Amino acid sequence: MEKLSVEEIRPLLSAFGFFRPPARPRLRLMMELPGATSPGQPRAASWELRLREEFLSQYGPALLPVPESLESSRLTLALRLSTRYMDDGIREAAQELFSAPVFLVSVSLSVLVYFAAWLAPEPFFSKAFAAALTVRLSLLVGLVELGHVAMACLQLHQEAEAATTPQELEAAAERFGKSIGGTALRVLVVVASLGLPQILPKVPKGGLETLLSPLRHAPAGGPALESLTTVQIVADGTLVVTGVAAGTSATALCGELATCAMMDGEGGASGSGPKLSTRYGKPHTRQNPPHNEAIEEELARRETAGHTDLRKNKPQVDATRQRVYDDKPLNRVRFRKPDTSSVRPDGVRHNINYVSNPRDMRRELDAFDAMVRADRNAIHELFSLDGTLIRRFVPQGVSFP
Template identity: 80%
Template structure:
């Protein structure tokens, strides 16, 4: 039977105002599944960007700009656009400045070798020129800060290296980060802003590079810069600043304490460092939207990996009624079970996706309902169950009922398949599906004449 992975969707998050005028957003749980060989699988829910991270002021980045200025003092801009045909070689007039050579060495020593060709001069490259142009098209809430940042030659060169070295790794179908620093950073950023947001930024950077290199006319380069500028939100710009800045270790000590990580502080539920993250060997971005982490120190807990403010749920040894386990989401109803937090979180996330898609009658672990909204009694159930209870049930905007169950334990697969068959038998006018917790589809029934995307 073909497997189908559910596409990521935006989940609803609870918010409240804080005394300092910021908006606090309840983080959605990260599911952590311990595997053999000191490995972890981290599954990230897709969520809307934090409202306070979608803006970036000049005041927030001034300490960082000052640190970059000390690395390479601001000089008269030397950027110039040379529209040679693709593949043409440099004339040799542009030489790599000593400060840029030092920056490259630092960057490559932390992130690993460049995966895309590095131009003779980053400062005068097409990519750097396109980055500068892109600030014209950024949102008003970040435009001024971006223009200040991208006018600093050392910072602009560092961003260019970020694209050529770190974000270039995302070109692979399932990107693999084998350099310890890059692996740890990928986990940190995924915990802070989400894997989906990080992946979108990487793809936007790579598209800008490809289109800038392929541009024949200034108009084509401008169009590429416009697409990038409009695609870059405040959260993505903050991540870009962090990735670029961490590649220049001389800059970091000159930034006030916490300066870099405070750029991501509204969502900060991951540590800036620590033994758990520093021990990582590799990180792979899996096609199902999760991270496969290897080289994790034995005995590492979810709390030590995610930080004290994280909402992480472990796949084994979940919470108990004593309150010592991970916090369970109850936005759509009481916990499905406290002994299996990932199952509960999968239900909550699916209900959030459906609410965002306009579904009504959102129900969590409630009796299966018929077209009249009445519980469906099952007199023929071989297991003696009177009412089937889908993990998730809702009504689509077109009026079609949709029921979903999840399989947590593969050893109970047959029981779940029998329950699926019973639910289909009881209501053949509804959509029914059965998923594993990793998002892979086990079985689906769609009524004749009903469209399913």
């Protein structure tokens, strides 16, 4: 795994070849202040726009800002430069791969979409394709190696965006190149290539074909894990997998991963998997245990503090338990369901929502605004699962500690 030859990657390059974009001038570095815009910045070509659409349909929305043109972005240029500093055992293959514009842009998208999820303290993959891919890569290279690849990619992105001189960009590329071995390069190939099933419908036999076959890994002869719905890597290194069919192969998979927890599609634990608390109502979602537990813990605190009318994921009501509706509904959604809702001892309604995934932030902010419009006499809060306050509304004249 630590070496990768040109012969191995030629079948992949052949597959990329049929989606060859028209020849364009070589990338040139335009160093502006970070975040600055220029009227001369190039726009994405039609082939890149098509590639983006295909990639995002597989992995979901980007978690980091996507430049107007990835082909001419600092990240893409830094990736191309990094091959100079890679080990002898992979340098020639990497230079061949990174000379293909389609592959280079796909790797850049991988950084902004898939690897960006590893910025979270406990990375969470809610898109079924990304969840299945994470399990597969964990089986192939291990969680530690997979995490190292993700962090190296994210460090390159951060340093490339912050670079203000060609020398700084070259230094960032050098650090990345020296941190990438054969195993890491194979991970990049898998993540970048499998995001383009329509553009690359079939990789010719040979070389990397085994890694790029459909995501139907069946550990130790068990059933294929094609029904995974979510994957989370928790702080202790455990891989928490949820899916309709995942529990059927829990024993075999856990044997290969050493530490994992699996849950079936009904939220029930398989083996030593996490159990969902239901003291205050049915699970908020059976596919996201941390979200459910945050709700249960918050309601328990409120009960201790003397709150009444404890509600878990139920339609929004006011302090008198009357249904309330948004007078300016977005996409015809007239009412919301707060994750937690209760009435304080002083009679004020208090609603809270949680954001599990950064990619859902816009949706949760819209829901927050809708709840405020529906009841301006209530306290409304929006938190991330780690307890970070994102937004708060407190009615005029209401005390809040």
